Amino acid sequence: MRADDILTPTAGTRTIYRINPVAKLAAAAVIGIALVFSLDWVSASVALACEGVLFLFAGLGPRRFVRRTLPVTIAAVFAAGTILLYGRASGASRWRFLLVNVTDGSIELSVATLLKVLAIGLPAVVLFVTVDPTDLADGLAQVLRLPSRFVLGALGGLRLVGLFADDWKSLELARRARGIADSGRLRRFAGQAFALLVLSIRRGSKLATAMEARGFGSSIPRSWARESRFGARDWMLVAISFGVASAAISTSVLTGNWNFLAGA
Amino acid sequence: MQATDTSLRPSTGRIDPHWRVVDIVVASVLGVASALVFFAWNQVYAPVTAPLDAVLPGSQALFYGVWLFAGVLGGLVIRKPGAALFTELVAAVVSALLGAQWGGFAVIEAGLVQGLGAELVFLLFLYHRWNVVVAMLAGAVAGLAMAVNDIVGYYLASGATFQAIYGASGFISGAVIAGLGSWFIVRGLARTGVLSRFASGRPGPR
Amino acid sequence: MFSETPLSIDARGWGWRHAGRAGWALRGLDLRIEPGERVLLLGASGAGKSTLVHALAGVLGGEEEGESEGRLFVDDTDAARARGRVGLVLQDPDSQVVLARVGDDVAFGCENMGVSRDEIWSRVEQSLRAVGLDVPLAHPTSALSGGQKQRLALAGVLAMRPGLLLLDEPTANLDPHGVIEVRDAVARVVEQSGSTLVVVEHRVDVWWPTVDRVVVLAPGGGVLADGTPDEVLRREGANLAASGVWVPGHPPKHPARLRRPGGTLLHTEALAVGRSTALQSDIDIVARAGECMALTGPNGVGKTTLGLTLGGLLPAIDGRLVAGALRRGLGTDPLRWKSRELVTRIGSVFQDPEHQFVSGTVAGELAVGARAIGLSEHETARRVDPLLERLRLGHLAAANPFTLSGGEKRRLSVATVLVTRPPLLVLDEPTFGQDSRTWAELVAFLAELLDEGSSLIAVTHDVHLVDALADAELRMWQADHALESRVP
Numbered sequence: 001m002r003a004d005d006i007l008t009p010t011a012g013t014r015t016i017y018r019i020n021p022v023a024k025l026a027a028a029a030v031i032g033i034a035l036v037f038s039l040d041w042v043s044a045s046v047a048l049a050c051e052g053v054l055f056l057f058a059g060l061g062p063r064r065f066v067r068r069t070l071p072v073t074i075a076a077v078f079a080a081g082t083i084l085l086y087g088r089a090s091g092a093s094r095w096r097f098l099l100v101n102v103t104d105g106s107i108e109l110s111v112a113t114l115l116k117v118l119a120i121g122l123p124a125v126v127l128f129v130t131v132d133p134t135d136l137a138d139g140l141a142q143v144l145r146l147p148s149r150f151v152l153g154a155l156g157g158l159r160l161v162g163l164f165a166d167d168w169k170s171l172e173l174a175r176r177a178r179g180i181a182d183s184g185r186l187r188r189f190a191g192q193a194f195a196l197l198v199l200s201i202r203r204g205s206k207l208a209t210a211m212e213a214r215g216f217g218s219s220i221p222r223s224w225a226r227e228s229r230f231g232a233r234d235w236m237l238v239a240i241s242f243g244v245a246s247a248a249i250s251t252s253v254l255t256g257n258w259n260f261l262a263g264a
Numbered sequence: 265m266q267a268t269d270t271s272l273r274p275s276t277g278r279i280d281p282h283w284r285v286v287d288i289v290v291a292s293v294l295g296v297a298s299a300l301v302f303f304a305w306n307q308v309y310a311p312v313t314a315p316l317d318a319v320l321p322g323s324q325a326l327f328y329g330v331w332l333f334a335g336v337l338g339g340l341v342i343r344k345p346g347a348a349l350f351t352e353l354v355a356a357v358v359s360a361l362l363g364a365q366w367g368g369f370a371v372i373e374a375g376l377v378q379g380l381g382a383e384l385v386f387l388l389f390l391y392h393r394w395n396v397v398v399a400m401l402a403g404a405v406a407g408l409a410m411a412v413n414d415i416v417g418y419y420l421a422s423g424a425t426f427q428a429i430y431g432a433s434g435f436i437s438g439a440v441i442a443g444l445g446s447w448f449i450v451r452g453l454a455r456t457g458v459l460s461r462f463a464s465g466r467p468g469p470r
Numbered sequence: 471m472f473s474e475t476p477l478s479i480d481a482r483g484w485g486w487r488h489a490g491r492a493g494w495a496l497r498g499l500d501l502r503i504e505p506g507e508r509v510l511l512l513g514a515s516g517a518g519k520s521t522l523v524h525a526l527a528g529v530l531g532g533e534e535e536g537e538s539e540g541r542l543f544v545d546d547t548d549a550a551r552a553r554g555r556v557g558l559v560l561q562d563p564d565s566q567v568v569l570a571r572v573g574d575d576v577a578f579g580c581e582n583m584g585v586s587r588d589e590i591w592s593r594v595e596q597s598l599r600a601v602g603l604d605v606p607l608a609h610p611t612s613a614l615s616g617g618q619k620q621r622l623a624l625a626g627v628l629a630m631r632p633g634l635l636l637l638d639e640p641t642a643n644l645d646p647h648g649v650i651e652v653r654d655a656v657a658r659v660v661e662q663s664g665s666t667l668v669v670v671e672h673r674v675d676v677w678w679p680t681v682d683r684v685v686v687l688a689p690g691g692g693v694l695a696d697g698t699p700d701e702v703l704r705r706e707g708a709n710l711a712a713s714g715v716w717v718p719g720h721p722p723k724h725p726a727r728l729r730r731p732g733g734t735l736l737h738t739e740a741l742a743v744g745r746s747t748a749l750q751s752d753i754d755i756v757a758r759a760g761e762c763m764a765l766t767g768p769n770g771v772g773k774t775t776l777g778l779t780l781g782g783l784l785p786a787i788d789g790r791l792v793a794g795a796l797r798r799g800l801g802t803d804p805l806r807w808k809s810r811e812l813v814t815r816i817g818s819v820f821q822d823p824e825h826q827f828v829s830g831t832v833a834g835e836l837a838v839g840a841r842a843i844g845l846s847e848h849e850t851a852r853r854v855d856p857l858l859e860r861l862r863l864g865h866l867a868a869a870n871p872f873t874l875s876g877g878e879k880r881r882l883s884v885a886t887v888l889v890t891r892p893p894l895l896v897l898d899e900p901t902f903g904q905d906s907r908t909w910a911e912l913v914a915f916l917a918e919l920l921d922e923g924s925s926l927i928a929v930t931h932d933v934h935l936v937d938a939l940a941d942a943e944l945r946m947w948q949a950d951h952a953l954e955s956r957v958p
Contacts, residue, residue, distance in 0.1 A: 032370060039420045071306070078310055079418045082317065089423070109421035117418070120370060128360060134570055150288055154354050156568050157292025163564055164300060167825070173783045174826040179813030179842035179890065191828055194452060197297050198872060199824060201458045204293035206565035208286035212529045213558035214568070214626060215582035217285040220554070225577035225590045280534055455830060456872035461535060466490035 016057070017130050022139035023234035024127040027241035032120045034245035041108070043252035044115035050244040051123050060126060069125050076117035084110035119248075133158055135228070142228040149217055156207055160200055171195055280344075281391075286461050287342050288350075294341060295354025298334035302359050305330045322422075322429030325411060329434075329441030331374075332406040335382035336399055336446040341453070341464050345391055348402065352379030374413055381409030382442075394464070400443030407438020476505035476666045477555065477633035479526060483540035485691060486521055486530065495521040497691035499540070503683075505633070508660060508667040510677050513687035513694070514713045514905070519670045522687070523638045525549055526668070527558035544634060552634075554583050557627030561639040563619035568626075572598070572614075573607030575622060579630040590629075597625040600662065601655040615769060617648025621655050628659060635660065637669045641676065642903070645769045645931050649676055656680065672905065675718040686710065714905030722910040724938040725917040729957065731941070732759030734794040735894050735925050736780070736804075736816075742788035743772055743779045750776060750951055751788065755944060757894055759795075762916075762926040764936045767946030774821055774898055776946075777929040781818035781896040782807060796894060810842045817887030821898040821929075823879040824872065832874070832882060833858070833867040839889045850889075857885045860915065862908075876903035881912065888919075895919070898929045913938050 035047055055065070083106060090105025137155040141148040171192045175181045181188065211217070252258045313324035338351020356375020385402035411434030415427050422430075450464055459465025485497035496518030503509055511519050524530050525542055528550050544552040560566055569575040573594055580590040594607070601621040605614075614622060620640055627635070637656065641649040657680045660667050669677050684702040686695040695706045702710075703717065711720035735757050742751035749772030757763060757780075765773045778784040779791065782804025792802045796815050800807055804816060820826050829835040836857060840850040858864045861881045866874060871882060880903055887895060900916070901909055916939060920926060930936065936943060936956075943954045 032373070074310075082321070083419070083421050085321075106421070113418065113421065124360070124370070132570075134574060149283070149285070150350070153285060153288030154292040154295070154357075157289050157296055157354070158358060159567065159570060160293060160296065164297075170820065170822065170825040173778060174820055175828070176783055176809045176812065177781060177818040177820070178826060178828060178886070179810045179839050180828065181809035193301065194449070195825070195827065197294075197449070198453065198456050198458050200293050200297055201290055201453065202872075203562070203565045204290045205286055205458070205461055206560065206562055207568070208284075208289040209524070209529050210558075210560055210566040210623070211289070211568055211578075212285050212553065213527050213556075213560075214579035215554035215630065216578075218553055218582065220582065220584050223581050223584050223586060223590070225574065225581050225587060225594075227587070284531070284534075286531075452830075455870050457870060458872065460488070460490065461531065463534075 018233065019237055020139050020143065020228060020230050020234045021131045021136040022143045022228075022230065023237045024131060025136075025139075027237050028124040028127050030238065030241040030245050031123055034249055035116055035120050038249075038252060038258050039109065039112050039116060040252055040257045041112040041115055042255055042257040043248040044112060044119045046251045047119040047244055047248040048115055048122070050247060051119065054240065054244075055122075055126060060129065064129075065126070068129055069122055072118065072121035072125055076114050076121065079117055080110040080114035083113045135226075138224065138226050138228040139230075142224055143230050148222055152216070153208075153211070156211060157204055160203055160207065163203070164196060164200065167196055167199055168192065283342075283344055283346075287344055287347070290462075291338050291342050291347055291351045292354050294338050295334055295351045296358050298337065298351070298355040299358035302331055302334075302355060306359075320429060322426040323433050325407075325414075325430045325433035326437045327441075328410060329403065329407060329437030329439075329445075332378050332382070332403055332410060332438050332442035333446045333449075334375075335379040335406055336402045336442045337449060339382055339386050339402060340394055340399055340446055340450045341459060341462060343391065343394060343463050345387070346383065348382040348386055349376075349379035352376075352382065352406075370417065374410065374417075377409045377413045378406045381406035381438075396444065396447045399447040400439045403441070403443025403446065404435050404439035406442060407434040407436070410434050410438070474631050474663050474665060475633050476664055477545035477552075478505045478666070479503040479634070479668070480543040481522075481540070482542075484525075484542045485539045486518075486525060486536055487538075488536045489534065494691070496687075497539075499687075499691055499693070501685065501693060501696075503666060503668065505545075505666055506664055507683055508681045509669070509683045509685055510674070510681040510699070511668055511670045511685050511687065512674065512710065512715055514689055514715070518689075518691065519687055520638055523558065523636045523668065523670055526552070526634070527556045527636055528553040529558065554579075554630060555632055556634045556636060557630060557632035558636045558638065559620065559623050559627055559640045561642050563616045563623070563643060566623040566626075567611045567619060570611055571607065572603070572605055572609045572611055572622060575611055576626045576629050579626050583630055593629040593631075594625075597628040600628060600659055601625045602651070602658070615648065616644045617651040620644065620648070620652045624652070624655055624659070628663075631663075632665060634666045634668070637667075637671070639671055640669075641671065641673060646933075647768050649673065653677065653680065672716055674716055678718060686715075711906060714907040716906050720906075721934065722906045722913075725910075725914040727917050727939075728921050729941065730760050730921070732923055734758050735796040736791070736793050738780070738789065738791050740789035741779070741786050741791060743776045743784070744787050745775065748787045750946060750949065753789070753944075753951065755942075755953060757925045757927060759893065759923045759925050760920055761941045762920055762928060762939045764940035764943045765927065765929045765946065766931070766936060766943060767951075771946045771948060773929045773946060777896050777898050777927065778818070780927055781816050782812050783818060810844075813839055813887075813890045813892065814843055815892050816894045816896060817890065817892040819883045819887055819895070819897045819900060821902075823883035826883055826886065827871040830870055831868050832863055832871055835871050835882060835886055836889050839886060843890055853889050853891075857888055861885045862911070877905065877908050880904065881908070884912070893923070894925045894927070896927045896929075899931065900928060901930065901932045901935050909934075 031047065035043060084102060085100045089101050089103045091103050093101060093103045095102040133155060137151045140146045141151045175188055313327050316326060317324040334355035335348040335352030339348035352375045356372045360371045382402040382405065385398065385405050389398050408431065411431040415430060453459050454465045481499045481501040484499045485494050487494045513519050526544060526549050542549040544556060567575060568578050576594045576597055577590050580593055601624050603618060603621045603625060641652050653676050671677055678699055681699060684699050685693060686706060688694040695702050707717050707720055711717045737756040738753050741753040742748040755763065765776060767773055775784065779786055785805055791804060793804055800811060804812060827835060829838055833854065836854045837850050840853060858867055863882060863885060874882060884900060901912060904912060916926060940956050943956055945952050945954065
C-alpha cells in the first residue's frame with residue numbers, strides 16, 4: 001500500500017468523476033463561504049439535509065463514505081465539545097466546574113457548531129475524494145488561467161510524495177541498524193523528518209533540472225495535451241451548490257435564526 | 265592540474281524576484297513535506313492539546329504553530345516574493361487532498377490566511393532580511409492570523425477570555441514553533457549542501 | 471520549427487564557476503563535436519563532465535547561479551538558449567518522472583514547446599515505440615522499474631525531436647538488465663534519427679560499441695585525450711585505468727585471500743522473506759566466519775529484503791533465522807535484539823547511504839555507533855581515527871556527510887558499521903559508484919576483514935565483486951533461488 005494510493009482518486013464511470021475539478025472546488029467553496037458567516041443550527045441543518053440527498057449520487061459506497069468522512073466527524077465533535085463546555089454563556093446554567101460552564105446558550109451553539117462543521121466539511125471531502133491531481137492542475141491552468149509554471153511546478157513537487165513512504169521506512173530501519181533505535185523516539189522522529197526533508201529537496205532540485213531540460217519554464221506559449229473543459233455538467237454542479245447555499249441562508253433568515261458572526 | 269575547489273565565496277546579496285523552476289519545485293516539495301507533517305500532527309494533536317484546553321481554555325493554541333511552519337520555512341529557503349504564501353498554500357492544498365478533518369475548503373482557506381500573515385512580515389522587510397528575528401516575527405503574525413481565522417470559523421460562540429488566550433497562544437506558538445523552528449531547520453539544511461542553488465544555502469549578507 | 475537535423479557543439483575557452491564556490495568547475499575547454507557524431511565523455515571525478523553536459527542543455531542557471539567565460543555554442547546558438555532543441559537524460563530515474571501517467575509524462579516536453587494536441591499524441595506513441603516501452607498510456611509511472619523509468623525519460627526527451635542527445639550517467643543506478651535495456655534503446659534511437667550523441671558514463675564497456683569518439687577531460691579543464699575508442703584505449707588506456715576510469719582490458723586487481731572458514735555465525739531454516747507477501751521462500755543458508763556470500767539477481771526479486779531480514783531489521787514471513795556463535799548470550803532471533811545489541815553483532819550497510827546519516831559531520835557519523843554502545847571518548851577516538859585513514863576519509867572528517875561524493879558516501883557508510891566491530895556484515899551494493907581505484911582499495915579492505923575472521927553477506931550486481939570475494943553465491947530470480955559454492 002503505497003502513499004501514492006492516498007492521492008490516486010477512486011476511479012469510476014459515474015458522472016461525478018467526469019466533472020471538472022475546478023467545478024468541484026468552486027462548489028465546495030460556495031457552500032463553505034455561505035455557511036461560514038453564521039453560526040446557527042437552521043442554516044447548517046438545511047445545508048446538511050440537501051447535501052445528504054446529493055451524497056446518494058456521489059458514487060461513494062457507504063463503507064468508503066464513512067471511512068473518508070470519519071476524521072471530519074471526529075473534528076466536528078471535538079469542536080462542538082469545546083463550545084459546549086467553554087462557549088459563551090447565556091440562559092440557565094446546567095453545570096459548572098472550574099472554568100467549565102454548560103448553559104442553555106452554549107448547548108444550542110455547540111449543536112450549531114457540530115452541524116456547521118459537518119455541513120462545510122462533508123461535501124468537501126466527498127468532492128475531493130474523486131479528484132485526480134493532474135486533472136486538477138490542468139483545470140487550474142486552463143480554466144482558471146493560473147500561471148502554468150506555478151501549477152505544474154507544484155504538481156511536479158507533489159508527485160515526489162509517493163517516494164516519501166519508502167524513504168521513511170528505510171530511514172527507520174537505518175536507525176535500528178545504527179544502534180540508536182532503543183530510546184529517544186521524539187528525537188529520532190525529528191532526525192528522520194529532517195533527513196527526509198534533505199532527500200526530498202535534493203530530489204526536487206533534480207526534478208526541476210529535468211523539467212527545465214524538457215523546455216519547461218521558458219517563454220514559449222504552452223499547449224495542452226489534455227483538454228480541461230468546463231461544460232454544462234460543471235455549471236450544473238456549481239448551480240446546485242448555489243442552490244443549497246441559498247436554501248440554507250434563506251431558511252435561516254426567514255425563521256429569524258440568522259446569527260451573523262454569532263452576534264459578535 | 266588543480267583539483268576542484270569547493271570552498272565558499274560570499275554571494276552579492278542581490279535578489280532576483282523572478283521565480284526559477286527550481287524555486288517553484290522546491291517550494292512545492294517543502295509544501296508537500298509540510299503537508300505530511302501536518303497529516304501526522306492531525307492524527308495526534310487532539311489528545312496532546314486537550315489537557316491544555318482543560319486547564320486553560322484557549323491555550324491549546326500553544327501547539328498550533330505546527331501548522332504554520334510551512335510558510336515561514338518556504339520564505340526563508342526560497343527568499344522570493346510570494347514564497348511564504350505559496351508554500352503554505354501548497355501545504356494546505358495537499359493536506360486537503362489527503363483528507364484533512366475539516367474538509368478541503370476550510371483547510372485551503374486557512375492556509376491562505378496563515379501564509380499571508382508570514383508573507384506580510386517578509387514584505388515589510390522588503391524581502392531583504394532573513395535573520396532569526398524576522399523569522400520569529402513572520403511566525404508570530406501567521407499565528408495571529410490563524411487565531412483570528414479559527415475564532416471566526418469555529419469559536420464564534422466562545423467568550424472573550426477564550427478568544428484572548430487563543431490569540432496570544434497562537435502568537436507565541438507561531439513565533440517559537442514556526443519562526444524559530446523553521447530558522448533552525450534552514451540552518452541545518454544549508455549545512456548539508458542541498459540548498460546550493462539558493463541564496464539561503466550560500467554565505468552572504470543576511 | 472524543430473527538426474531532427476543533428477546539431478554541432480563548439481566550445482572555445484569555455485569555463486564555468488558555480489555561485490558561492492571559489493574554484494572553477496571547468497576552465498579553458500576547447501572542443502568541437504560535429505553533427506551526428508557519437509561521443510563518450512570520460513574523466514576522473516570532479517573533471518566537470520556533468521557541468522559541461524548541463525551547460526549544453528541550457529540548465530545550469532543564469533547569473534544567479536554562477537559565471538561563465540569563453541563561449542559554448544550548440545549549432546551557432548548560445549547553449550544557454552538551446553533549451554528544447556537539446557535532450558538531456560539524467561542519472562536518477564525517480565527524479566525525472568514529472569507526471570503520474572506514462573502518456574502524460576512523455577507529452578510533457580511537447581506541451582512545453584507548444585506542439586499541437588494531435589501532433590503531441592502521435593509523437594508520444596512513436597517515442598514509446600522507439601524506446602521499446604510497451605505499456606498503456608494510462609499506466610502509472612510509479613509502477614515502472616528503474617530501467618523502464620530511464621526509457622520513459624528518454625521517450626519524453628525524444629518526443630521533442632532534439633538534434634543533440636545528452637546522457638549524464640543514465641545507467642549508473644540500474645541493474646545489469648536495465649543497463650542493457652537503456653543502452654539498446656539509445657543505440658536504436660540514434661540509429662534512426664541520426665542526432666548527435668554525447669554520453670557521460672563510467673561503464674565504458676557498455677557504451678564502447680555505440681560511440682565513435684572518446685573525449686577525456688582533465689580535472690580543472692582542458693582535454694586529456696580525444697580520438698576513436700581504439701586510439702584512446704591504446705594510447706591512454708593505462709593512464710585512464712590508473713586515474714580510476716573503468717577501461718575494458720584493464721580490470722582492477724583482485725586481492726589475494728587466505729580462505730580459512732570458521733564457525734557458523736548465523737543460519738536460516740526454510741526462511742521466507744518479503745514485505746507483505748513472500749518474495750522468496752525456503753532459503754537455507756549459512757554465514758560462517760571468514761566467508762563471503764553474495765546475493766545476486768535482478769531488481770525486485772527480494773535481494774535487499776533478504777539482506778534486511780538477515781540483518782535483524784525486517785521480520786521473516788516464514789521459517790527461522792537462527793543466530794549461532796553470534797548471539798553471545800542473547801536469544802537466537804536477531805529481530806528481538808535491542809538496537810545497541812544488534813550493532814555489535816551485525817552491521818548493515820544500506821543501498822542508499824544517505825538513509826543512514828544521522829550526524830552533521832563525518833567524524834560524528836563514525837562516533838554515533840561508539841556512543842550508542844557506551845564507549846569512552848578515548849576508546850571512540852582509538853577506533854574512529856584508523857578507520858578514517860584506512861578508508862581515505864581523513865580529510866573529510868569535519869565535512870557534512872550529505873556533501874560527499876557518491877563514492878565517498880559509500881565508503882563512509884561502510885566505515886560507520888565497522889566502529890562497533892560486528893563479526894557479521896550485511897552490505898547492500900558496497901561497490902556502487904566506486905571508480906576502479908577506490909574499488910580495488912575497498913575490495914582489498916573487505917578481503918582483510920574476511921581474513922581477520924569477519925563474515926560478509928553482500929547484496930550486489932557487481933560481477934567483479936562476486937569474482938573477487940564470494941565463497942558462495944545465492945542466485946535469485948522470480949520466486950526461486952539456487953545456492954552455488956564458488957570455492958575452487
